[in-house]
Amino acid sequence: MHVLKYLSAGVAMTLFSAQLLAAQTPITNSQKQTANQLIETALDSDLGYDIVESLTTEIGPRLGGSEAEKRARDWGVELGKELGFDKVSIEEFTMPFWDRGQLHISLTSPYQQDLYGSALGGSAPSKKGINADVVYFRDIHALAEVKAGALKGKIAFVDGDAMVKSQTGAGYSQANMRRRVGWQHAERGEASALVVRSVGSDSHRFPHTGMMSKNEDKWAKIPVIAISNPDADHLRRLHNLDKPLSISLHSESKWKSDVSSGNVILDLVGSEKPEEIVLIGGHLDSWDLGTGAVDDGAGVAITTAAAALIAKLPKRPKRTIRVVMFGAEEVGLLGAFAYAKQHEANLKNHVVATESDFGAQTIWQLVSNVNPEATVLMDEIAKILSPLGIVRGGSDVPGGGPDIIPMARMGVPTIRLNQNGRDYFDLHHTPDDTLDKIDPDELAQNIAAYAATIYLIADSDVKLK
Amino acid sequence: MHVLKYLSAGVAMTLFSAQLLAAQTPITNSQKQTANQLIETALDSDLGYDIVESLTTEIGPRLGGSEAEKRARDWGVELGKELGFDKVSIEEFTMPFWDRGQLHISLTSPYQQDLYGSALGGSAPSKKGINADVVYFRDIHALAEVKAGALKGKIAFVDGDAMVKSQTGAGYSQANMRRRVGWQHAERGEASALVVRSVGSDSHRFPHTGMMSKNEDKWAKIPVIAISNPDADHLRRLHNLDKPLSISLHSESKWKSDVSSGNVILDLVGSEKPEEIVLIGGHLDSWDLGTGAVDDGAGVAITTAAAALIAKLPKRPKRTIRVVMFGAEEVGLLGAFAYAKQHEANLKNHVVATESDFGAQTIWQLVSNVNPEATVLMDEIAKILSPLGIVRGGSDVPGGGPDIIPMARMGVPTIRLNQNGRDYFDLHHTPDDTLDKIDPDELAQNIAAYAATIYLIADSDVKLK
Numbered sequence: 001m002h003v004l005k006y007l008s009a010g011v012a013m014t015l016f017s018a019q020l021l022a023a024q025t026p027i028t029n030s031q032k033q034t035a036n037q038l039i040e041t042a043l044d045s046d047l048g049y050d051i052v053e054s055l056t057t058e059i060g061p062r063l064g065g066s067e068a069e070k071r072a073r074d075w076g077v078e079l080g081k082e083l084g085f086d087k088v089s090i091e092e093f094t095m096p097f098w099d100r101g102q103l104h105i106s107l108t109s110p111y112q113q114d115l116y117g118s119a120l121g122g123s124a125p126s127k128k129g130i131n132a133d134v135v136y137f138r139d140i141h142a143l144a145e146v147k148a149g150a151l152k153g154k155i156a157f158v159d160g161d162a163m164v165k166s167q168t169g170a171g172y173s174q175a176n177m178r179r180r181v182g183w184q185h186a187e188r189g190e191a192s193a194l195v196v197r198s199v200g201s202d203s204h205r206f207p208h209t210g211m212m213s214k215n216e217d218k219w220a221k222i223p224v225i226a227i228s229n230p231d232a233d234h235l236r237r238l239h240n241l242d243k244p245l246s247i248s249l250h251s252e253s254k255w256k257s258d259v260s261s262g263n264v265i266l267d268l269v270g271s272e273k274p275e276e277i278v279l280i281g282g283h284l285d286s287w288d289l290g291t292g293a294v295d296d297g298a299g300v301a302i303t304t305a306a307a308a309l310i311a312k313l314p315k316r317p318k319r320t321i322r323v324v325m326f327g328a329e330e331v332g333l334l335g336a337f338a339y340a341k342q343h344e345a346n347l348k349n350h351v352v353a354t355e356s357d358f359g360a361q362t363i364w365q366l367v368s369n370v371n372p373e374a375t376v377l378m379d380e381i382a383k384i385l386s387p388l389g390i391v392r393g394g395s396d397v398p399g400g401g402p403d404i405i406p407m408a409r410m411g412v413p414t415i416r417l418n419q420n421g422r423d424y425f426d427l428h429h430t431p432d433d434t435l436d437k438i439d440p441d442e443l444a445q446n447i448a449a450y451a452a453t454i455y456l457i458a459d460s461d462v463k464l465k
Numbered sequence: 466m467h468v469l470k471y472l473s474a475g476v477a478m479t480l481f482s483a484q485l486l487a488a489q490t491p492i493t494n495s496q497k498q499t500a501n502q503l504i505e506t507a508l509d510s511d512l513g514y515d516i517v518e519s520l521t522t523e524i525g526p527r528l529g530g531s532e533a534e535k536r537a538r539d540w541g542v543e544l545g546k547e548l549g550f551d552k553v554s555i556e557e558f559t560m561p562f563w564d565r566g567q568l569h570i571s572l573t574s575p576y577q578q579d580l581y582g583s584a585l586g587g588s589a590p591s592k593k594g595i596n597a598d599v600v601y602f603r604d605i606h607a608l609a610e611v612k613a614g615a616l617k618g619k620i621a622f623v624d625g626d627a628m629v630k631s632q633t634g635a636g637y638s639q640a641n642m643r644r645r646v647g648w649q650h651a652e653r654g655e656a657s658a659l660v661v662r663s664v665g666s667d668s669h670r671f672p673h674t675g676m677m678s679k680n681e682d683k684w685a686k687i688p689v690i691a692i693s694n695p696d697a698d699h700l701r702r703l704h705n706l707d708k709p710l711s712i713s714l715h716s717e718s719k720w721k722s723d724v725s726s727g728n729v730i731l732d733l734v735g736s737e738k739p740e741e742i743v744l745i746g747g748h749l750d751s752w753d754l755g756t757g758a759v760d761d762g763a764g765v766a767i768t769t770a771a772a773a774l775i776a777k778l779p780k781r782p783k784r785t786i787r788v789v790m791f792g793a794e795e796v797g798l799l800g801a802f803a804y805a806k807q808h809e810a811n812l813k814n815h816v817v818a819t820e821s822d823f824g825a826q827t828i829w830q831l832v833s834n835v836n837p838e839a840t841v842l843m844d845e846i847a848k849i850l851s852p853l854g855i856v857r858g859g860s861d862v863p864g865g866g867p868d869i870i871p872m873a874r875m876g877v878p879t880i881r882l883n884q885n886g887r888d889y890f891d892l893h894h895t896p897d898d899t900l901d902k903i904d905p906d907e908l909a910q911n912i913a914a915y916a917a918t919i920y921l922i923a924d925s926d927v928k929l930k
Binding site: 056058061071203206437 | 518521522523524525526533536567569572575576577578579581668669670671694695698699702703706708754755756895896897899900901902
């Protein structure tokens with residue numbers, strides 16, 4: 001009706017506008033209606049919370065390569081069938097297994113006090129236990145300057161600072177240097193062990209575990225232990241009082257023989273272009289200290305629930321929607337590399353890929369790394385997500401999520417629904433990552449955003465590459 | 466000058482008013498001015514924070530009867546001398562010593578998962594370790610109904626709920642029943658061990674330790690372990706799914722031979738009535754899991770700093786101000802009972818007693834349990850405290866603080882400067898009770914209130930009994 005009104009202004013003008021309109025709105029009214037319906041349904045649904053509750057309660061912690069992670073895969077398969085996915089499978093791969101074992105760590109001078117620590121992933125065992133004087137380093141830069149052999153018979157402690165809380169998680173990579181490569185400097189100094197301030201933004205007595213980086217295929221030969229922020233504060237205060245510090249520690253962690261892990265694949269087969277794949281997912285494994293609720297039970301729940309809501313629509317979207325529950329992410333993106341390798345020949349048919357792996361707080365931004373025509377599509381999707389409090393961001397998409405990195409490097413376009421990460425590094429890799437930290441309403445907002453976004457991309461003809 | 470102005474209105478009337486005024490304002494202008502000056506100085510001072518930083522850093526955790534608690538007494542003596550107290554002494558007493566030792570506790574069915582627990586004070590050792598099926602009790606009332614012998618070979622788990630956060634700490638006594646007497650019901654049932662939901666208002670993976678109650682001089686013969694609220698939630702969810710639960714635990718905690726503890730006494734000797742004592746204090750010992758910052762390094766710091774500020778005045782107040790750093794509070798008010806016994810003959814000269822032992826958040830209320838004339842004095846003091854955000858409360862003074870209970874029972878009048886306890890039971894008796902949890906400004910507000918209040922009582926002639 002409105003169009004008729006403008007016809008009098010000249011046919012050429014009207015045709016031009018209509019073309020412009022078509023280019024600007026690559027989403028049909030019917031698709032828009034469906035997306036809005038998905039949002040409404042998601043916001044009213046407990047499905048996502050039920051999934052993460054089930055995973056954390058019935059499976060518990062699930063370290064990459066463990067028996068628990070295998071139970072989680074079986075759980076994922078059963079869940080996929082229950083929720084009406086068309087194809088459900090496990091793709092196994094082999095991986096080296098790092099076992100945490102027991103740890104005791106305490107201050108022994110100037111007095112006896114337990115420290116709250118955890119071995120970092122890849123840490124070596126202490127064998128008989130170590131009791132040694134501590135050499136204090138204010139930060140990783142100070143440790144990086146240590147001379148060869150200068151730490152012989154000592155335990156190095158690398159301090160630093162608690163991470164500043166931020167929406168985007170800025171500061172993680174920088175803080176993470178002490179966790180990732182601190183051991184290489186400590187070993188050059190011939191230290192008996194390295195103790196590091198945890199990489200986290202909280203002030204609770206929880207260590208933050210996490211994987212170290214290899215040095216040209218070599219893992220640390222010394223124990224490397226992260227201690228909580230309050231414990232690190234304590235050591236710093238004692239150091240500043242010129243108190244001589246010594247620490248006793250015994251860690252059993254070590255590498256064991258290779259084990260199986262795997263990715264769980266749940267497909268909603270596309271109705272028109274089944275070979276084109278819109279890939280979403282989270283990682284199924286978790287660190288062993290908590291129950292992996294926020295990292296990344298939430299991501300598994302968000303993406304599985306979003307696809308399950310789409311599965312309830314009268315008709316499958318044109319393209320295939322694939323949920324991947326990646327295995328062994330925490331211990332080195334092993335599932336991600338296995339997926340990229342296994343599907344290498346078919347990655348050209350992966351329309352887009354994205355992962356939810358930044359907690360369970362609300363999504364605030366949609367970013368994309370796609371071609372100009374697809375950018376218009378993403379702009380339109382962002383408008384539909386706007387009532388959820390989501391704004392459109394630029395092309396700042398670091399790989400679409402950790403498990404997407406390998407396939408992004410191989411050319412798969414990525415988008416990301418950025419979550420508010422303000423509290424994420426309070427919990428990240430700690431014993432405190434448990435179900436009670438998830439707000440069901442915030443989780444539902446995530447599912448609403450994923451359901452609408454993924455549906456609209458999967459039902460579109462727009463190429464994203 | 467002002468009085469002269471009113472003389473014309475009639476001598477009788479003026480005299481009556483003056484009398485009324487004297488009854489209503491038992492505080493002189495000069496005293497009021499001094500109190501205000503103390504408040505101002507306290508709010509600008511770091512002394513309290515420096516004291517609690519020193520105690521938690523240089524001494525660390527200090528379990529009642531431990532070598533660390535002895536170091537804390539020496540620290541207290543040194544501090545008292547430095548701060549200009551007139552008399553500084555230690556009053557020793559003998560006490561039984563409970564040693565925590567190591568604990569391992571994990572879920573073993575339906576799968577392996579570490580639980581975050583701590584032995585409760587008075588808990589018995591497990592000897593060789595226990596691995597047993599769990600019998601779930603929704604709360605202490607359900608456990609209280611258990612029949613004799615009904616738990617043979619089992620581990621009882623008594624659930625309950627996280628404490629509701631409140632300004633006053635309401636709900637602690639009720640929640641604490643499972644910690645205090647749960648073991649008696651479990652032993653009647655012949656359980657191998659008792660696991661209890663921690664008594665705390667947080668949702669962090671920290672157990673809350675604390676002392677159990679004796680049963681007619683008998684301590685528990687079984688291990689009794691508190692687990693964190695998130696762990697208890699986890700067990701409840703598994704129980705609600707009808708999963709069979711079993712737990713493995715090994716605890717080394719046990720009673721050892723008697724040891725020495727002591728109270729540290731710091732006196733500012735009164736200038737006119739040195740025999741009359743205004744007693745304030747906190748407890749020097751702490752639980753061993755944290756560093757006892759909030760419980761009760763804060764109380765020691767608040768009361769010591771308040772008295773130290775009064776010590777800087779040009780003249781000592783009329784009455785003696787005594788700071789007591791009580792020993793072995795956590796393990797049964799042992800220092801408090803020792804003090805009351807040792808000073809029994811002189812308690813009649815204790816004008817008033819009060820303790821700071823409810824954390825480090827701001828004071829919001831002044832309550833008192835004193836005679837009517839002294840009530841007027843307290844009303845006037847409350848007016849002076851009003852700019853600090855403190856209101857006057859009634860006579861709801863449960864003993865003036867834990868360590869005041871024994872002497873209050875023996876007739877010593879009490880007051881209390883009630884702190885906001887909203888977050889207190891998040892940290893209470895956990896590993897997370899560390900210095901970073903104290904806000905220096907809130908601590909300074911406490912010191913301001915104590916300094917003004919204690920000065921005004923000590924410089925008064927009003928009897929409080």
